[in-house]
Amino acid sequence: MVSHKQQTRRYAITKSKLFGRHWMEFPAKEPGEDQDAINEDRARRRREMARSVKDVHSRLGAPENQRTTFDLERQHLFADTRLNAAYAAPLLALIVAAISVLWIEPILLGAWFVITLCMHFLMVVTCHSYERAPSDQQARVYWRRRFMFGDLLYGCSWAIFFLLPQAGDSSEGLLIFHFATLLIVVAMNTMQSATLPRCLLASTLPMTLVVTTTFLQQISPIHYTLAAMAIGAQGFFFILGNQLLKNANTMLEYRADKDHLIAELETANAMSDEARRRAESANIAKSRFLATMSHELRTPLNAILGFSEIMKDEVLGKMENASYRSYAEDIHGSGQHLLNLINEILDLSRIEAGRHELHEQPLYLDDIVDECGTMMQVRAKAKSISLHHTHQPDMPQIWADERALRQVVLNLMSNAVKFTPAGGEVRIKVGRTTDDGQYVSITDTGPGIPEEEIPIVLEAFGQGSHAIKSAEPGTGLGLSIVQALVGMHDGQFSLKSRLGEGTEVIVSLPRARVMNYAPDVVWADPDSENISVRFG
Structure with missing residues (x-):
């Protein structure tokens, strides 16, 4: 007896197959069961993709003498060409019959036209049946036999035209008309049957043989010349058909190569989706772990x-x-x-995780910097480091989170004091940016950071060689937190440093965060009206 859990799982699998990706985008009420169904559906699609990729690889990677000739694709081209020319061929037969009335009895021409039309109609019906047949039946050999037999009957119907008796005496006009008709019909059949060489021969060779035999029965130079030209035309059109066949194979190879690349992209996309899903699951697990362990760790601490x-x-x-x-x-x-x-x-x-919310309010950026400078004064005095704070006058308020900005400034000041040697200086400057925003610049006289280590320092848990050698206490998360908080305020963070010359970090906030922003206000020169404060 099937359990309720198995029934639910079968239902989920069936629904995922019916709705495909749309079902995957909307998880159901039982995540465990739905995830199993999604994983099974993904595995099934990957297996199908792998089979198609393997088939294309075997097709393109085989030796030249063993490489497939795209039989099924060329049969499709043959059938499509015949269906597209369904009205052109009867029109040509009608024109030939109308002109031939000058030399041949109309009754005979009518009978021939009906026979030719029936053969052409039989070929069109065969091609139409092939196009409507299932794909597994289209790959069978008997379709090619049907195509060759139909083209043979169609070629024989045209060969009958050249055997029709004349109403009067022999005329050179009919001779030239026969030769011209042969060239036109052979050219038309070459264009239609080039993708299947056997069908090409079946549709053109009967006409050429009949016309050549008829010409050779007459003892005159013109008949011998036209017979030789008919044989040469047959060879020329056969060579032309082979060239068209090569072009078709080249086109199909390019198409198969394109399908192969698309299949590889689909496989890579499926693998990327799977990796992203696993990364998201790992991130959720990490967040749950941190949320659970935060209380367990903080309580004993x-x-x-x-x-x-x-x-x-x-x-x-x-x-x-x-x-x-x-x-x-x-x-x-x-x-x-x-x-x-x-x-x-x-x-x-x-x-x-996007769970950090900003509690924004109007505040003065220079006041926050003053408070942070006062808090860092004790650590700076312990190392005999001088803190210099410079800010422009009449700075308007900004719309920001006070706690987040205080954490940003404290982290940057702490790093500056930490890596500045005893007796050094740390300069903090607050001012307006060129686009009327506001910025905080903190410059130290420390050892600096090598240019190649700056990307490492800006990453989470990243530490420079100087911090590792001096064994300074830290986690390497300070700058990552600063960049994230500044980004939440739509601001920009930049770090400039040269080995042996110190480091400068700049945090800038856009003018959209400035309260009572007036575009027409012209600010005074900041260099001439700076207010300098020295702590300690």
């Missing part, structure tokens, strides 16, 4: 930080052993570093 702080500050009593106090300080510092690392990873994960 808070206990570690609290107890280690009580121990190092000797709140409950003095610790006689100095090593224990040092251990407590190390535990507290390590826990604080681990907590900062977890916070940065969670912040970057929320931003990448």
